[in-house]
Amino acid sequence: MSELAVPVTGSLSLDLHKHMKKNRGGKIKIGAQSKSGPAVKMTLLVLLGLTIFGFLTFDYKGIDFAGAVSATMNNVQVVFGQPHLKYNTLPGAMHGLLVTFALGVLSTIIGASIALFGALLCARNIANARVATLVKGFVAFIRAVPTILWVLIFAVAAGLGSVAAVVGLSFHSAAYLIKAYSESFEEMDSGTIEALKASGASYWQIVFQAVLPASISYMTAWTFLRFEINFANAIAMGAAAGAGGIGYDLFMAGSFYFDLRELGFITYIVVAAVILLEIVATKVKAKVR
């Protein structure tokens, strides 16, 4: 700041020359110079290189690509153009939807409750630094394991079904929300905490009177986002881990009855539910803010 304030009118033309870059043709180079430019270019080049390398090394098993694409087009037309219900009934599908919704609700509530305390342990501004590092590492590990693997692992201990699905989904949700919550705690104004500490407030007073009220809107937004993810995951767990609900109906229609039209009908129900959820979530978020 202070360097900028010194008047340097005399050397202005000289300075201009120093900063003005010309190319070989003598034209002045335009375009912003920034430190991040090379890094951006490098990242993009590496990603592009990996993509090309990937396409060259994938094992396509000699698939007839054009045939498969046209078959896909055909199937898409059947699925989305002529939906019907044959093996399932509309009340049955609605019940499946309700079960999936409830799985999402349960795992979000359990995950959020655990995350609330976990985040207090690992937010840098209110927690012990060593504990925070430990919790953060543990949470990163839990998040790195895909949800489906957690559900299958818990299924060995609890049997396939809603218990394994809820515990598995909650595990991943808690880890995700601990990260999100603790980041929103860390963003809060450090002066407030300091002022409360100086006035002799206890740890829980600081948490309930300053930290939570300041970040409640962020936390609600993250929780709803996680609920949307959990709903989608609950569908997937129904299809891949026998957790029941509409995901299981999808799996039965597609992989057991091989009925594309039924798959289409259930997909429409799912899409309608997800869009409805998105609208409600947006409304709630707007209200909390």
Next chain:
Amino acid sequence: MSGERAEKSPRPENQTSVFVKRKRTFTLAFLAVAALFVISALVTDYNVIAGFESIPKAVVWIVKNLVPDERAWSRLPNILAKLAETALLSVAVTVCAAVCAFFFGLLGTRTTKINPWIGRGVRIVASFFRNVPDVVWAILLLFSFGQNILTGFFALFFVTFGLLTRTFIETIDEVSADCVEALQATGATYMQTVFQGIIPSSIAEIISWILYMIETNIRSSTLIGVLTATGIGYLFDLYYKRLDYGSASLVVVSIVVLVIAIELVSNQIRKVIM
């Protein structure tokens, strides 16, 4: 109702009423969540006690069984080959989807859309691809592509495309409204606006999203692998169903190492470019 009563009461609004109000809202919210929990538990037949009991049981089981043994290590080359394939797949999917989503998204932003109807259409198409679950795409593509890597590729591609289109539209609207206006005022063409204005001002955000999606897609591809019998997900499912838990655990560990490595590299890149 309670608000009305408070307004009519002669007592002037003081600090206690704020706290009482906050307490009341908090209690109501807590009761609503608790009710939702109980109803959901009834609907899904979820046994809360069994749920909590399963955690220590699972931990004991993990410590006892999920340890890579001799046989598992002999399978390491095979596991690593599948892991590399999964990593390359999720990079390839994300890059392809990002390129498509960027140019498709340009038609849907407030600043660069060609006309309002196309803009609305783009948003609806993106919403469709985002909201049809990847499970449906996987089942659907399994019919035509069979147990092929392309099944996973397209299933992930459609969902990633829908998600990235929405985020790119939001990013472009947020970041580059001013610079687009300035460029248009100087008489720049559409392509000049895109390549000189929008891409430079939003590229850091875009890369950040691409890195995030790569990480997410590795996890999703495991799921799709379980469902369609391809890739690393299939390998886990195979060992798991054969009760060869040692090998299955090595698969889990290798995925964890990959995801955390990608997360660390991504964070480093974000630090430099943002």
